[in-house]
Amino acid sequence: MTATEQKNLQFTSSDEHIRELLTHMNIISDLGAFSALADWDQQTGMPEGAGEARAHQMATMQGLIHERLTNPRLGELVLQLEEVVKQPEYTDADRGLVYHARRSYDQSTKLPREMVEEMERVRVKSFEAWVKARHNNDFASFSPWLQRTVEFQREVADRFGYQECRYDALLDLYEPGLTASRVDVLFAPVREVSATILKRIQESGHKVDTSSLSNTFPVEKQQELNKHLLESMGYDFNRGQMAVSAHPFTTSFGSPLDVRLTTRYDEKNLPWSIMSSLHEGGHAVYEQGCAPSLLRTPLASGASMGVHESQSRLWENGIGRSEAFWRGQFPIVQRAFPEQFQNLDAKTFAHALNHVEPSLIRTEADEVTYNLHIIIRFEIERALINGDIAVESLPSIWSSKYKEYLSVEPPTDSLGVLQDVHWSSGFGYFPSYTLGNLYGAQIYSKLRSVFPDFDARLEQGDTRFVLSWLQENMYAYGATYKPADLLKRVVGEEADPQYFVRYLTEKFSGIYNL
Amino acid sequence: MTATEQKNLQFTSSDEHIRELLTHMNIISDLGAFSALADWDQQTGMPEGAGEARAHQMATMQGLIHERLTNPRLGELVLQLEEVVKQPEYTDADRGLVYHARRSYDQSTKLPREMVEEMERVRVKSFEAWVKARHNNDFASFSPWLQRTVEFQREVADRFGYQECRYDALLDLYEPGLTASRVDVLFAPVREVSATILKRIQESGHKVDTSSLSNTFPVEKQQELNKHLLESMGYDFNRGQMAVSAHPFTTSFGSPLDVRLTTRYDEKNLPWSIMSSLHEGGHAVYEQGCAPSLLRTPLASGASMGVHESQSRLWENGIGRSEAFWRGQFPIVQRAFPEQFQNLDAKTFAHALNHVEPSLIRTEADEVTYNLHIIIRFEIERALINGDIAVESLPSIWSSKYKEYLSVEPPTDSLGVLQDVHWSSGFGYFPSYTLGNLYGAQIYSKLRSVFPDFDARLEQGDTRFVLSWLQENMYAYGATYKPADLLKRVVGEEADPQYFVRYLTEKFSGIYNL
Incomplete structure (x- = not known):
C-alpha cells in the first residue's frame, strides 16, 4: 500500500x-x-x-x-x-x-x-x-x-x-442507488445463461459422480474440518469464533477485531457445512481485513451488501468450488474422514461439489441454478412491496415460480417459502447475492490476471496470496468508498455481468463436457 | 400468596x-x-x-x-x-x-x-x-x-x-448499610466455630471416605449430570442456559425470563462441577423466581448480594451437601457414572462431599473452613482500601494469612491471591458469601420447621416443595424489600449468626462423630 x-x-x-x-x-x-x-x-x-x-x-x-x-x-x-x-x-x-x-x-x-x-x-x-x-x-x-x-x-x-417504484427504496438500503429496473438489466443475461447452461447440461445426459458424498459424516469431525478450512483460508480465530445456528450468518461486534460466523450441520450432508463455512468465511475475512484505523466507525464494514456477497460467493464458489482449490485442500478433508474418502481423488471431490441439479433450497443450490432462486425472490419481493400480491398468496406464488424457473415444486412450505430467514426482518436483500456473483466474477477474473499461476498456487494449498491481495486492494478500505468506486479501484471498470456469463459457461462446459 | x-x-x-x-x-x-x-x-x-x-x-x-x-x-x-x-x-x-x-x-x-x-x-x-x-x-x-x-x-x-472507614462505602454497594465493624461482630462467632470444629475434627483423627471420588469423570457426562441436577432442583432451561467459564457465575438479561449460569470442569474432580452447578443454580432459581410483573425494573433481582449468596449457599450446602438430598439424587449420579459408582451408597457419597480439610481454593472449600477463606479476603480488602497495605505486598500477606488461618501455604500465586475473579472488578463483595451462609442457615432452619418431613421428602428425590415455598415467600419479591425487611418476612427475625453456629456444629458432629 x-x-x-x-x-x-x-x-x-x-x-x-x-x-x-x-x-x-x-x-x-x-x-x-x-x-x-x-x-x-x-x-x-x-x-x-x-x-x-x-x-x-x-x-x-x-x-x-x-x-x-x-x-x-x-x-x-x-x-x-x-x-x-x-x-x-x-x-x-x-x-x-x-x-x-x-x-x-x-x-x-x-x-x-x-x-x-x-x-x-x-x-x-x-x-x-x-x-x-x-x-x-x-x-x-x-x-x-x-x-x-x-x-x-x-x-x-x-x-x-423513490422515483420509479416503492421497492427501489428498499434496494437502496443494501446497495445505494440500486433500482429494480437496473436489477432487471443486470440480471437478464444471468437468467439467460443460467437457463441455457442448465438446458445444455440436461440435454447432454452427462452426470458428475456424487457417490462419494452419500455417506455419514459425524458432526464433530465436520466442525474440526471447517475450522481447518477456515484457518487455511486465513480466517483469524483470535479475532473470531464459529458457532451453530439455524441459518448461517456472519456478524461483527467491531471489525476488524471481533468478527464471528455460524454454520449448520447435517451428518448426511457434508457439502452443506463446508460450503456454508467457506461462504461465511468469505464475509468474515472481508470484515477482518478492514484497517484497524476504521474501528468503531461505519467504515469498518463492507462497502455494500452486494460487495459483501461478492466475497462470500468468491470464496465459496470461484475459489471454494474450483478443482485447483481442492487439489490443495483435499488432504485436510481426507484427514478428517479417512474412511469415507480413502480412495477418492481431489478432482472427483471437486466435481461432486459442482453437481448441477434444480433443487428446492437456495443455500444448497449449485452455481448454475443459484441465481434463479434469487430471481424468484426478487420478483416476489418487488411485487409484494409494490402491492401487486398479498402475503397469503406467497406459498402458491412460490410454488408456481419454482415450477416455472426450476421445474421443481416444494412438497412443504418449510422447503419452500419458509426456508430463508430474511423476510422475518425485511425485504430488498436478496438481489445482493446475485450482484455478489457478478462483482465476484469480475474480481475473480482480475485475480487470475494478476496471478498467472493462480491455479498452480491453489493446488499447492496456498490461498494466502489471494487473501493478501484482496486485503490490500479491497478489504482494508472497508466502506470508505461507494460500491461502484471500490469496484473501479479493484478491477478497473464498472459492474459487467458478462464476466459472470463467461465464468459460468467456461466452468460448466468443462465439468460437463458441453 | x-x-x-x-x-x-x-x-x-x-x-x-x-x-x-x-x-x-x-x-x-x-x-x-x-x-x-x-x-x-x-x-x-x-x-x-x-x-x-x-x-x-x-x-x-x-x-x-x-x-x-x-x-x-x-x-x-x-x-x-x-x-x-x-x-x-x-x-x-x-x-x-x-x-x-x-x-x-x-x-x-x-x-x-x-x-x-x-x-x-x-x-x-x-x-x-x-x-x-x-x-x-x-x-x-x-x-x-x-x-x-x-x-x-x-x-x-x-x-x-462513609462514617467509620473508607471500606464501608464499598460494603454498602453490595449490602446496603453494612459496615466493617458490623462484619466484625457478625463474623466473630463464625470464625470461632470454624476454628473450633476444625480443631475437634483434626484431633478426633476421624476421616470420611473420599476414595470413590478418586476417579476419572469424563466432562461430557458431567455436563449431562449437572443438567439433570439443575432440572431436578427446578432450574428452568427454557428461561436459562448453562455454559462454561474460568470462574463460574450466574447472570441475568431480564429476570425472570433469561437467567443463565456457567460452571467449570475437571475430569479428575467431580465435586468441583457438581457443587458449583448447585451453587450457581441457587442464584439462578432465585432470579427465575421473581415475579414477572417486576421485569425490566431494578426489583427484578436479588435483595442484596448477601441475600443472593444465601440462596446459592443454601442450595449448594444446606440442601446440596446433605445426606437426605443425595439419598434422593444419587441415582442420577449413578446413571451418569455407572462404572465409577457401581457399589457406592448415597450416604458414603454425601459424606465424601463433606470431607473437611484446610485447602487453598475458596470455591472448593468445605463448609467448616469456607468462611475462613472469606475472613482472610475481608481483612485484606479492608486493609487495602483503607490504605494500610500495598498491592505489591498482597502475595506475601495472602500466604501469611493462609498459614495463620488454615495452616496451608499456596505454592503459586495462581493457587493463592490470583484464584478469584473478583478483584479484577472491585472490592467489597467477599463478605456477601459469609453473610449468605448466615442468612442461609436461618432460612434453612425455617424450612425445616415449616416442613417437619423435610429430610424424608428430599430422600424421595423431591426438592420442588423447597423451591415452591422459597418462590412464594421470598423469590417472587425480588429486590422489593430491603435485605433486613425481607429476612424478617421470611424467617421472622433479624440476622443471627447463631443459626449457622448450630447448623455447622450439629452437622459436622454427626458426620465426624465428634
Missing part, C-alpha cells in the same frame, strides 16, 4: 469537527455492536422463554441508536463538513465518514422513533415466529408477522421516497 | 409519575441487560483479540447508563414520589422502585461520567489481564491493573462517603 493509500485510511483528527463527528459515530458504532451481539446471542444460544425480554431490549436499543443518529448536532456537523472534506488535505476516510453519517442521518430523520422501536420489537418476535413456523411447516402462524413486516417496509419505503 | 401480597408486586401504573419513572427504569434495565450480555459473552466465548473493541463498547454503555441514571428528571420524579408512595394505596413494588431509583440516582450523581467510563475500560482490561496472569502464574502482570482498580475504588468510596 502506498503512503497516500495509507493516509486515506486515517481520519484527520487535527480537525475538531472531524473529532466531534468521530465521537458521535464511535458511540453509535458501539451501540450497534451491542445490538449485533444480542442478535448473535438470539440465533446461537438464547433460551426460548427470553423472547419477550429481548424484544423490549432490542427496541430500547434501536430507539437509542435512532436518538443518536438524529441528534441535530450530528446534522449540523455533517452539513459543515461536507464541503470541507472535499479539500485535498482531507482523506478518503474523512469523506467516507461524512458520507455515511449523512446517509444514516437522512434516513433516520425520516422515521419516527416510536416506529423504529416497534419495528424492532416486531423483528425480534417475527424471527422467533419464523423459527417455529419453519420447524412446524406452518406458514399460517408466520403470516401475520410477515404481514406486519410488509406494512412496515412499505411505510419505510414511502418515508424514504 | 394473598391478594395483598400479589397487589404488592404490581406497580400503580394509574399514577402518571410512577409510569414515567417506570419508563426511565425500564430503559436503564434494558441497557443493563446488554452490559450483562456482553460480560457473559466475554467470559464464555469472546475471542481474545476482541478485548480492545469490547473495552470501548462497555465504557460507552456505562457512560450511557450513567447519563440515564443522572437524568435530572429522574431526580425530580424520585423526590416527588418518595412521600407519595408512603400512602397506603401505593404498593410495596412502588416503594421499592422509588427506593432503588433514589439509591442509584444518588450514587451515580456522585461520580463523573468520564470516571465511570474509564473505570469500565479498566475493568474489562483488568479481567483479561487476570485471566492471563492466573494462567501464567504471573502476579506482576496483574499488579498494575489491581493498582488502578484499588485507586478507583478508593475514589468511589471517598465520593460516596
